[in-house]
Amino acid sequence: MTSKLFSNLGLRPELNAFFTFFFDIVVTLFVMLGLLSFVGFPVTFIIEKVTPALALGVLLGNLVYSRMAISLSKQTGEQKTAIPLGIDITSVVAIILLIVGPSLQFFNAEFEDPEKALLYSWYVGMGTSLWLGIIKFALAFCNDAIRRFIPMAGMLGSIAGVAFVWLGANPVLSAFQMPLIGLLALIICIVSLMAHVRLPVGAPGALVALLICLPLYYVFESFGLIPEHTASSNSADMLGLHLPYLQMGGLEHLFGYTLGYLAIIAPLAILVSVIATNIV
Template sequence: MRRTVPQTTRNIPLFVSADFNGFLGLLVDNLSVMAFLATALIGIFGFPADLVYTRMFPGTTLGILLGNLAYTVMARRVARRTGKTDTTAMPLGVDAPTTIGLALLVLGPAFLSYKQAGMDEHAAAIATWQLGMASLVVMGVFKTVLSFFGAMVQRHVPRAGLLGSIAGIALVLMGFLPLVEIMKVPVVGFAGLGVVLYALVARGHMPWNLPGVLVAFVVGVLLYEGLGALGWLGHGYHMPAAWQWRFALPWPTLEWLHGLPLTVPYLSLILPFGLLMVVGGINVTESAKAAGDDYNTRDILLVEALATLIAGICGGVAQTTPYIGQPAYRAMGARTGYTLLAGIVIGLGGVFGYLSNLVEMLPLAVLAPILIFVAIGITAQAFEATPVRHAAAVVFSFFPAIARMVAIKLGDPTYVSPEHFNALYNDATQGVSELAVISVLGNGFIITSMVWASFVVAMIENRPRQAAWIALLGGALTLFGVIHSVMPAGNLYLPWALAPALRSMALQFAGAYLALAAVLLLFSLWRGERGPAHN
């Protein structure tokens, strides 16, 4: 039997021709997410652009640089250990669902609330930046700890709960909302989206074997600039912004310490964001192993956790994650050089400012199609990677995310005063008012999705007693606002410290879980706890 002889790194080429395709795909993936982050903060919430591009971008891209450098080294070590010269590095970049979620649910609303509290725009922007940094530090520390317990998390939370919760974010925040942006310039956006779907979903062949993301990008740019110059896009076309020289080094700073107290109201979002990345890192490592590249799961998780932590300390506001597309990069022939090249180009882009110039020059309609594809992939995976009989639990877990999206489109409830909340409650002719229900249902939606999917899975498996305990946990979380917070900004609280109307609302939602638990316990006593109903 022929033995595999370990290779030295000298025998493994640093770059192969296909690495260029992989580099372009990884670059556009990251550029799309960074563009949505900037568009949301600047365009939707009126955040100062200079702070986004000279404070937030450099620190965030430093995390991408360091993470990809580490993954390149890890890939070459795996190649040397296994003797496989076709080893493909794990791609790392800005996580799309949590970055969009952080912008729309934490940073943007916080900026507006600080201004309403009397801060001038600059002070409110600095406080928001500090909040973003502190959020990343909290997530980085949390992920570092969880990287040693990732398997335990997977054992105790059903896959429908873990994947369903992130699929809910993907479907409504990085799928539907970017789709709305695309359709503002439909001739450009829909064509680019079609190319992405043809190349990446239908697996259609691109000319000269180019990556589908790059072809979609080129098609979008040509349509936008060509039709826009002819005046055929109407108000959907804007002249490209002038190129600006921005130089900003991502130095470590203690500014994040000022933001730590500001994270408390948002912990019900921040901590699940970190948890989801740990579980996602485990899943993508398993996916890479199935494709033929055997990475150590703990090493993968620790690298991305430390990259997030360093990014936060240096001014970043978006966490990094290993991308789920490693087998796709392997299939296109990329090896260990594409992550090195992407990390350097993106990292230096944050320092020298050309990344921010690209974001300003390119419309979201050109960049957003890749976000929609990723949203489709994440949502599809939630169904493909869970047992078929648990599909109903996955679907049920989407509803809290939908409620949060509706609340965003109706006018974010963080702008609603507690007094107005009281009026909404007291004016209801029957039960809690509709707007209040939407807001409360959407607050803490990630953890809510996990809880809902988990007790539905327990029901499906004919374990009503287990489902009852999960429902009781949901009620306990509700009492303190971890989920279903009755405060406009989704704050945590002590129930006895609430105003009477808000306390009544909190008790009703907590009582709903208690009533469900009682019914399920009665079922378990009547029929007994049994095993799964299906094979």
């Protein structure tokens, strides 16, 4: 009876998609945290100020999109799927390396207070996100024109580089850093998601890979079999409840220092809009 639970509820494809998308967001989040640390942001600053609002935004955005899909399904009588809202890896890499990192260096030279420099650089990041939203909102009314006048091959080209590097090569290379764990997780995902082999009780493949490989990782780490540069820090200082709160600094810098980066922000917004057009 248990083995038919997911099938009877019609949830197995949705659960597979949910866990796959969830872990994709988690991986992108870790990439973002690593890049912010690389450009000079302390981990405590990232956990306390960046992550809470990001997590809340992703949650609320997906709830809104899901509600829109449900309403449209009722209106049309056809089943509709909501486009997932998450962290765009292209924007993450470009904003951190081309805008937030250089602005932190500028403010470090401008101010003698490192905390103030971090705060102002964060404000620039928020202002950049607001400009991205404004430009993408304006471009949303041009989607039909974009589809008519730009060949599909040309639009798909904007996705190809990101797909090959971040969705293909990067995860595979990461799996080979710890092959006994990484390749096992990769095999489970390939067997369940691509070969469509039914796992016990119809469980989602991404979830099974996590439940098997995560405990295995900590067992290997306890015996010193994990390379030091990939081992977890196990720091209790980062644990705690960090709630998002309103900050007006992003609005203040919307027409301030952030304007100097519009030459980067505008093409990035166009790229993301083209990607969204292809998805839709």
